[in-house]
Amino acid sequence: xxxxxxxxxxxxxxxxxxxxxxxxxxxxxxNFSPAVFYRQTRLVLPTNEHFPGKVNSVxxxxxxxxxxxxxxAGMAHWPWQVVEKSHCxxxxxxxxxxxxxxxxxxxxxxxxxxxxxxxxVYDRLHIGNPEALIAGFAHSLGQYLGYTAQEVPPGGxxxxxxxxxxxxxxxxxxxxxxxSAFVFPSGxxxxxxxxxxxxxxxxxxxxxYALALFSVLKGIPPRKVKPYLKKSLxxxxxxxxxxxxGRPELSRLQQFSAEPYKGYDxxxxxxxxx
Numbered sequence: 317x318x319x320x321x322x323x324x325x326x327x328x329x330x331x332x333x334x335x336x337x338x339x340x341x342x343x344x345x346x347n348f349s350p351a352v353f354y355r356q357t358r359l360v361l362p363t364n365e366h367f368p369g370k371v372n373s374v375x376x377x378x379x380x381x382x383x384x385x386x387x388x389a390g391m392a393h394w395p396w397q398v399v400e401k402s403h404c405x406x407x408x409x410x411x412x413x414x415x416x417x418x419x420x421x422x423x424x425x426x427x428x429x430x431x432x433x434x435x436x437v438y439d440r441l442h443i444g445n446p447e448a449l450i451a452g453f454a455h456s457l458g459q460y461l462g463y464t465a466q467e468v469p470p471g472g473x474x475x476x477x478x479x480x481x482x483x484x485x486x487x488x489x490x491x492x493x494x495x496s497a498f499v500f501p502s503g504x505x506x507x508x509x510x511x512x513x514x515x516x517x518x519x520x521x522x523x524x525y526a527l528a529l530f531s532v533l534k535g536i537p538p539r540k541v542k543p544y545l546k547k548s549l550x551x552x553x554x555x556x557x558x559x560x561x562g563r564p565e566l567s568r569l570q571q572f573s574a575e576p577y578k579g580y581d582x583x584x585x586x587x588x589x590x
Contacts, residue, residue: 327559328521328525328552328555328556328559329521329522329525329556329559333522333525334525334559334563335565336470336471337482337522337525337526337529338529338563338565338569339470339471340469340470340479340482340483340486341482341486341526341529341530341533341569342568342569343465343467343469343470343479344482344483344486345569345572346467347464347465347466347467348461348464348465350572350573352390353486353533353572354533354534354572354573356390357390357486357487357488357534358388358488359488359490359491359530359531359534359536359540359541360385360388360450360488360489360491360492361491361544362446362447362450362491362492362495362544363544366384366388367380367381367384367446367450374400374440374443375398375400377443378398378400378438378440378443378449379398381446381449381450381453382396382398382436382438382453385450385453385454385457385489386453386457388487388488388489389454389457389461389487389488389489390487391457391460391461394434394460395432395433395434396433396434396435396436397433397434397435397436398436398438399435399436399437399438400437400438400439400440401437401438401439401440402440434460436453436456436457437456438452438453439452445496447491447492447495447496448492448496450489450492451484451489451492451493451496454484454487454489454492454493455480455481455484455493457484457487458480458481458483458484458486458487459476459480461483461487462476462479462480462483477517478517478518481493481516481517481518481523482518482526485523485526485527485530486526486530488530490523490524490526490527490530491527491541491544491545493516493518493523493526493527494520494523494524494527494545494546494549494553495520495544495545495546495549497516497518497519497520497522497523498516498520520549521552524545524549524552524553524556525556525559525560527541527545527553527556528553528556528557528559528560529556529560531557532557532560532561532566533566533569533570538553538554538557541553542554
């Protein structure tokens with residue numbers, strides 16, 4: 317007994333953060349199609365196979381990358397406009413007041429205010445850092461998708477940046493977030509500063525744990541993930557994977573896998589609001 321206490325391994329992440337990540341994944345499974353998550357969502361890799369092609373212009377490259385991000389997120393059929401931040405003069409979804417609880421009651425849709433196309437903003441300096449560019453795009457899609465939810469997210473809308481980052485992990489982009497947690501774009505035009513590198517709402521440790529949770533739920537073994545993680549996170553990911561696998565809370569998320577497949581119904585709320 318004494319030795320088991322002395323040598324008990326410290327959890328990879330604090331318990332409050334772990335429970336919150338489980339809660340956000342459960343919220344996502346409640347509000348978006350769990351059958352799509354379990355049967356169709358894939359782990360997106362930072363490779364040429366997942367992001368093929370090359371163009372000579374900055375705008376063209378941004379649009380090419382975003383096209384793949386939107387496809388993997390299951391949101392390619394939404395109307396998008398990819399905008400470089402220096403040319404952006406729009407109040408995008410990211411600037412909406414964090415306390416706007418009515419956005420989750422069905423009384424109003426922030427998406428309807430943007431007309432025929434929804435702006436997605438990127439920083440041209442991130443063209444040379446593909447993982448940061450992909451993470452920034454994925455976060456934007458997470459924010460737009462999040463506003464179609466019918467329930468307030470765990471922790472309330474004051475945690476909107478954090479929730480939508482985890483939602484991007486849920487959509488399969490956890491590798492990019494873990495690898496570039498401190499360098500992806502901030503999003504909205506009004507919040508774009510001159511400093512390209514900035515801290516994300518969540519740390520690389522949070523995103524690595526979320527990546528492990530995604531991988532366990534999807535049945536993806538660590539050997540399929542770790543080669544694409546930066547070296548400093550590989551051992552930590554293994555610890556997170558083991559921690560997730562042994563948690564009783566996992567069963568409440570796995571039960572969603574039995575839901576019948578109904579196609580890409582997670583976007584119906586958004587389509588009906590326009």
